[in-house]
Amino acid sequence: MEMDTIVVIVALCILALVVVGLPYLLVSHARLRARVTALEVELGAGERPLSATAINQEPAPKVASTGPWVRPEPAPTPPPPEAGPAANDPAPPRAFVLNGDRMASLVRWLGENWALAVAGISLALAGVFMVQYGVENGLLTPFWRVMGALALGAALIAGGELIRRRHGDERGATAGLPSVLSGAGVITLFAAVLAARALYGLIGPEATLIALVGVAAVAIGLGWFYGPVLSALGLTGAGAAPFLVGGSSDAPWVFYYYYALLAFVGLAVDAWRRWAWISVLALAVTVGGATLLYLGGAGALHYLAFWALATLFAVLVPERRLTPLHAGNSLSRRIMAGGDFPEFPTRLALAMVALSSAAAVLVAMDAGDVLTIWLSLGLLAAMIAALVLGTSRAPALEDLPVLPALAGLVFVAVEGLESGPLWATFRAGAARLPETPAPLAASVLMLGGAVTSTLFALRMRWSGGVVAMILWALGAALAGPAMALILELWWQPGDVIGGYHWALHVIAMAGLMVWFAMRAAKAQGQEARLHVALFAGAAIVLISLALFVMLSAAALTLALAVMVLVTALIDRRFDLPLLGGVAQLGIAVIGYRLVLDPGLLWAVNRASLSDVILSHAGPLALLGAAWWVMAPRAGHATRVVVESAIWNIAAIFASVLLQRWLGGLGAMGHAGLGLMATVWLVTAMTQLYRLQVGGRIMRVLRVTLAVGAGAIGAILLAAQAVLTNPLMPFMWRKEWVTxxxxxxxxxxxxxxxxxxxxxxxxxxxxxxxxxRRVFALFASAYAAWYGALEIRRLWQGRDLSVSGVSDGELYSYTIALIAVSAVLLLLALLRRSETLRRLAMAGVALTVAKVFLVDMAGLAGLVRVASFLGLGLSLAGLAWLNQRIARHMAEPSA
Known part of the structure; x- marks a missing residue:
């Protein structure tokens, strides 16, 4: 392995010398000759010598270009008189793109010169098949087969170079022909080297790598002087050569580095020529080839190394610097603040970082062993560190570290959901012997999250601009805590390493967030308070998570309410309104725990009364205190959420107490379903109450939650009306009133x-x-229904399903109607409400209709006289009261 490493280093050094040194010397020499020639011509003609600017400018072509890849050359514009010396040597264009005009030019060129394109393909295939000719016929030894292919490739390159020197490559009748010949020669050389290694075993992996580096260097040198046709042919052919030659290799991993070098070749050529699409082609060919090798079983370790190298080249090579200096707009700023789209080098780097992050996740998910998973996570960690620390002078790349960080979080979540190898190995530690050390997977992942947050916080101090600092602070406040939350949700480390030890991990992460908040608090200004709020909120969430791990169900709910109160106190003391989001999150978790987990069933059937009081009355009192503390922020979103939570918890608490008083959930029947429906209806109304605050997205979310909770409540009420109706038995089941x-x-x-x-x-x-009128109608209907059933219960006893209605029950309904009408009239008087007055008179009309249509049929004698006498007097009194109310409402209010 040491020898392989030395060979790779030497090969890369040679390639760097060829790419940087040789082209620079050649171009500098050509420019010097052009300037000397121009000076000699002017001096010989007796004219005034040209300025340095005019000498540096290339002469305009006399013949219009017909090739599809030739860059348009604008007419020369004289510099302004006041321009300084810096204007004489303008920097190369940065915003180069692959656009529709070039694609249209390519289509036109292929339509006119299709024979030339086919010739290039035929020559390239001839070189490749020459390598295989001896295999089929056995005429030459393997050595001479390879030498013949090398000779053919060299001859094609020499022929192309001869034509280019005499007639050119981008203009005239021979436009494109030198590129076709030289490109076919490069493909043949690649095929010969690969055949010498893969088919015949004439050279080892080290010599193969050096030879490939040499061919790549030749391609780079030629790419300086030819049009993009040569680069495109060379890249495509070199990428396809390993699959066209065939055969098998005992070291297939070397081809990963071959593709990495090929990516460097294409990017290096395009870094100077600025064709743009050559960079895209180089990366597409190499990524596709390396991926096919991986799918063919060439190994994951070197595949990850390929992605590391290819991403590094995509970031550094287009800018021709060892450290990124990408200027312009970043993608995140383009989305949030508008402006120009990111420049082509930025988009290229963004695409490769995204692809490499996705590749690392896919390799880890496809891995059958733990080592490969750790290597994939190592690649993501290396990318995060390199992009955070190495792009401080490249504002256009400021959002790239988010991609590998997000990929790491996604993988950890998917690994837990899919029960992957790393998760299974970690969970197997739960059955270890007491003297066996605990597995370290969760600890290492937590350390990775902490390091990521630290890097983001460090970058926040370097970044320039308020928006960039806020984004880095947000990343620092989310990376580590998100890892802790994901591990708790889908890995449950407390079951393996112990709840206490896992809580210490979480508390350590919370301590890191507190340290970040203390560092941010040393600065001044609104932005500093925002940073402090972000880190403090993250710390509060982590402390709540640690309490979740350590405490019981009732104590945890109470602890969350304490955290909400503490958050309100911190907000009032330090003016950090952003912490309101943390308080709202805590309130949402409290509601979730009271309704679902452990929920109503736990509170009604399993918990003791003290636990119920602790988990319901405790948060109710603490949230009430938080609502009072937040009085200076009346109307603020968080205070509205706290207020609605107080009503919600009070309703849930009352429902739980009633269910415990009436008996078990299964024995309550209509009462149990009604109280369960009440909880869900209160939840829905709470979300509707919170519509007063929040943006469009939160409004949509709250409406969705309200509809969902309301639908559950409606289903429970429908079940109550059908399955547990006291008036109508359901099948053989009779509902009794208790x-x-x-x-x-x-x-x-x-x-x-x-x-x-x-x-x-x-x-x-x-x-x-x-x-709101619909809600009032439902309220009236359920109140009337309860009143009617209660009257029947007073006359019929516990069983309301008996047939028939007694006279006393019938008269009681009439008296109730009159009483309700009178109460509505009094309310109408007090509130000066015309609607209530009309409802009261409608009740009177309903009473009259009931008496004449229902009651009269069962009355006779003095009972009938007394009944109608009482009804007449009551109606007369109500009519008199109605007139007084109408006159009173007609008078102007004082």
């Missing part, structure tokens, strides 16, 4: 539902009027 009169299961089943709808109609003033 508890004392008035305060019985009927009250638990229907009054909370009516109360929820009534509160929604009253408090949700920001909703459309029609929806």
């Amino acid at each position: 508890g004392p009169a008035i305060f019985d299961s009927l009250a638990a089943a229907y009054l909370p539902v009516a109360l929820v709808f009534a509160m929604a109609a009253w408090r949700l003033g920001h909703l459309p009027r029609l929806l």
Whole structure:
């Protein structure tokens, strides 16, 4: 392995000398000769010598170019008189792109010169098949077969170079012909070297690598003087040569580095010629070839090394520097603030970083062993470190480290979801002997998240601009905590290394966030407070996670409420409104725990009364304190969320207490379903209440949650009406009313539902009027239903499904209607509400209709007289009260 390493280093040094030194000397010599010739001509003609600017400019072509890859040359523009010396040597264009005009030019050129293209392909195939000719006929020894192919390749290159020197390559009748011949020669040389190694075993891997480097150097040198046809043919042929030659190799890994060098060749040529599409072709050919090798079983280790080298070349070579200096707009700034699209080198680097990150994840997911997974994660870690530390002077690449960091988080999550090898090896540690050390996978992953956050925080101090600093701070506040959350959700390290030790890991990450917050607090300004809020919020989330690992269900819910209160206190003390997002997240988790996990079933059936009080009354009191602390932020989104959470938890607490008082969930029937529906309806109304604040995305999310929770509540109410209706037995099951009169299961089943709808109609003033009227209608309907059932219970007892209606029950309904109408009239008087007055008179009309259509049929004698006398007096009193109310409402209010 040491010898292989030395050979690779020597080969790369030779290639660097050829790429940088030889082309520079040749071009400098050519420019010097052109300047001397121009001076001699002017001096011989007796004219004034040309300026340095005019000498450096290339003469305009006399014949228009017809090739598809020739760069358009604008007419020379004289520099302004006041221009300084720096204007005499303009920098090469940066915004070079592959556009539709060049593609159209390529199509036109192929239509006119298709014979030349076919000739190039035929010559290239001739060189490749010459290598295989001896195999089929056995005429030459392997050595002379390879030598013949090398001779043919050299002859083709020599012929192309001879034509180029005499007639040129990009103009005239021979345009493209030298590139075709030389490109075919390069392909033949590649094929000969690969055949010498793969087919005949004449040379070892080291000599193969050196020979390939030599051919690549020849291609680079030729690419300086030829048009892009040669580069395109050379890249395509060199990429296809390993598959066209055939045979087998005992060291297939060497071809990964062959493709990496080929990528360097294409990028290096295009870095000076600025064709753009050659860079894309180089990367496409090499990535495709290396991927085919990997799919063919050439190994994952060197495949990852190929991606590391190819990505490094894609970032550095187009800029022709050892450190990235990509200027212009980045993709994130383009999305958030607009402006120009990122320049071509930036887009090239972005694409390769994204592809290499995806490749590392795919290799890790496809791996059957733990070592390959760690190597893939190592590649992602190396990319993060290199991009964070190496792109500080390249503002256009500021968002690239996010891609490998996100890829690492995605892989860790998928590994846990799919029960991959690394996850299985780690989980197997749960069955280890006590004296056996715990597996370190979770610890290493947590360390990786902490290092990533540290690198992002370090880069935040170097970055220029407010937006860039905020983005880096956000990345630092998310990378490590996100890793901790993913591990807890899908790896559950506490089951393997112990809850206490895992909680220490999380607390250590929280300590890192606190340290970041303390460092950020030393700065001044609004941006510094924003950074402090981000890091403090991350620390609070991690502390909550550690409590989640260590505490019981009731204690955890109480701890989350404590964290919300602490967040409100920090916000009030240090003016960090961004922490409101953390408080809202904590409130969402509290609601999730009270409703789903451990949820209502735990609170009703399994938890002790003290745990129920601790997990419900405790958060209720703490959130009330937080609401009071946040009084200076009245109307703020977080305070609205806290207020709605107080109502939500109070309703859930009351529902749980009622269910525990009435009995187990299965024995409650209509009461149980009604109380369960109440919880979901309160959840839906809470989300509707929070629509007062938040942006468009949050509004869509909250409406979605409200619809979902409301749908669950509606299903429970429908089941209550059909399966547990006290009036109608369902199949053989009869529903009995339990508890004392008035305060019985009927009250638990229907009054909370009516109360929820009534509160929604009253408090949700920001909703459309029609929806609020619908809520009021539902509230009235459930209240009336409860009243009717309670009256029947008073006359019929626990079984409401008995047939028939007694006279006393019938009269009770009439009295109830009159009483309700009177109450509505009084409310109309107090609130000066025309709507309530009309509802009261509608109740009176309904009472009259009931008496004449229903009650009169069962009355006779003095009972009938007394009944109608009482009804008449009551109606007369209500009519008089209605007139007084109408006159009072007509008067102007004081």
